[in-house]
Amino acid sequence: MSIQPPQTNTALETEERLGSGAYALRRLTLVRGEGARVWDAAGNEYIDCIAGHGAAVLGHAHPAVTDALTRQAAQLIACPGTFANETRARLLERLHTVSGFARFFLCNSGAEAVEGALKAARLFTGRAGIVAMHRAFHGRTMGALSATAAPKYREPFEPLVPHVAHIPFGDVAAADAAITDETAAVILEPVQGEGGVHPATAEYLHAVRQLCDERGALLIFDEVQTGFGRTGAWFAFEHFGVRPDIIALAKGIANGVPLGAVGFAAHLPPLPTGSHGSTFGGNPLSAAAALATLETLERERLPERAARLGAWALDEWRRCLNGHRQVREVRGLGLMLGIELRSRVTPLLKRLQARGILALPAGPTVLRLLPPLTISEGEWATVIETVLDEVRQ
Numbered sequence: 001m002s003i004q005p006p007q008t009n010t011a012l013e014t015e016e017r018l019g020s021g022a023y024a025l026r027r028l029t030l031v032r033g034e035g036a037r038v039w040d041a042a043g044n045e046y047i048d049c050i051a052g053h054g055a056a057v058l059g060h061a062h063p064a065v066t067d068a069l070t071r072q073a074a075q076l077i078a079c080p081g082t083f084a085n086e087t088r089a090r091l092l093e094r095l096h097t098v099s100g101f102a103r104f105f106l107c108n109s110g111a112e113a114v115e116g117a118l119k120a121a122r123l124f125t126g127r128a129g130i131v132a133m134h135r136a137f138h139g140r141t142m143g144a145l146s147a148t149a150a151p152k153y154r155e156p157f158e159p160l161v162p163h164v165a166h167i168p169f170g171d172v173a174a175a176d177a178a179i180t181d182e183t184a185a186v187i188l189e190p191v192q193g194e195g196g197v198h199p200a201t202a203e204y205l206h207a208v209r210q211l212c213d214e215r216g217a218l219l220i221f222d223e224v225q226t227g228f229g230r231t232g233a234w235f236a237f238e239h240f241g242v243r244p245d246i247i248a249l250a251k252g253i254a255n256g257v258p259l260g261a262v263g264f265a266a267h268l269p270p271l272p273t274g275s276h277g278s279t280f281g282g283n284p285l286s287a288a289a290a291l292a293t294l295e296t297l298e299r300e301r302l303p304e305r306a307a308r309l310g311a312w313a314l315d316e317w318r319r320c321l322n323g324h325r326q327v328r329e330v331r332g333l334g335l336m337l338g339i340e341l342r343s344r345v346t347p348l349l350k351r352l353q354a355r356g357i358l359a360l361p362a363g364p365t366v367l368r369l370l371p372p373l374t375i376s377e378g379e380w381a382t383v384i385e386t387v388l389d390e391v392r393q
């Protein structure tokens with residue numbers, strides 16, 4: 001693949017001029033996508049291992065999602081939670097079946113799902129304390145940001161929500177000291193994503209589960225990034241045999257159409273009427289996209305596929321990169337993979353982009369891949385080999 005140099009075009013100029021400025025623009029205008037490929041305005045083709053920050057689990061322009069959206073758009077889009085709707089009801093049934101959670105609050109994003117989870121934990125326990133983890137990323141709204149760890153995201157917005165403590169991820173003694181009878185909830189990502197692709201150990205999650213149970217705190221898993229097959233199971237908690245009381249979901253749930261969900265375990269009561277709400281949350285359009293996404297994930301056994309493709313890539317990378325002077329560690333679970341370098345990752349991301357592969361950072365030194373779970377074996381082999389080639393430069 002020969003990539004043309006980035007071009008100034010109308011969309012890029014306009015976004016630079018009228019966009020908020022919040023995003024570091026890659027100077028690439030994406031025009032269309034199909035499966036694991038996207039095309040830019042100059043006609044260059046890329047294998048997309050960003051996939052809408054992990055949202056497009058089925059790949060771009062999946063016909064099942066396109067059909068579901070088209071049909072629902074012609075029928076009913078706006079239908080708030082005060083009315084019932086057949087499409088939303090079918091989605092709730094499906095979410096219950098695939099996750100085992102008893103009730104769901106539907107919202108529009110990952111940060112909102114985390115907000116809902118934190119609010120519910122305070123409501124159910126009557127306590128204020130939240131214990132979160134070092135390296136955690138939970139989103140950018142004030143509550144979610146308060147549980148996020150990185151000072152660069154937090155400090156410009158302080159003071160944040162009080163009574164949130166951060167402890168080292170994986171340290172049982174620190175959890176033992178931090179979880180008290182004033183703790184409403186512990187929140188963690190079973191595989192930390194933005195913080196560098198760090199899977200938890202089963203021992204740690206079991207210990208935290210036990211401490212929460214002993215002290216009357218709720219356990220929240222933020223599976224916004226790890227949910228819906230990403231890690232090679234429907235949900236990452238399945239790998240560890242530990243169920244949270246509350247789960248936050250978004251990203252892959254509707255293949256990139258905005259939707260989030262908070263799932264509540266059966267032992268928790270329903271939310272009191274009026275305690276939470278959302279104008280758009282669970283509207284029939286996003287519900288239709290989610291239903292089509294969940295049906296396709298199940299029919300095409302995509303979580304299993306993610307497990308197989310991810311295990312192969314990890315083996316290849318570990319075999320070829322172990323002991324390499326540029327590489328600190330190779331980590332991941334399913335199709336959520338990271339290579340921690342001994343130097344900054346940005347030059348590597350640029351070289352990959354120039355060779356037709358879009359990849360993400362996870363902090364300053366980690367390369368992260370979140371491809372669609374439908375990526376073909378040939379595309380995936382190209383990605384893994386190109387990354388190897390470039391890391392070894």
Ligand code: PLP
Pocket residue numbers: 053109110111112114137138139140189193194222223224225250251
């Ligand atoms: N939680 C986790 C684990 C995430 O990875 C993200 C986004 O990357 C969020 C929450 C926030 O999601 P959103 O950007 O949809 O608000």
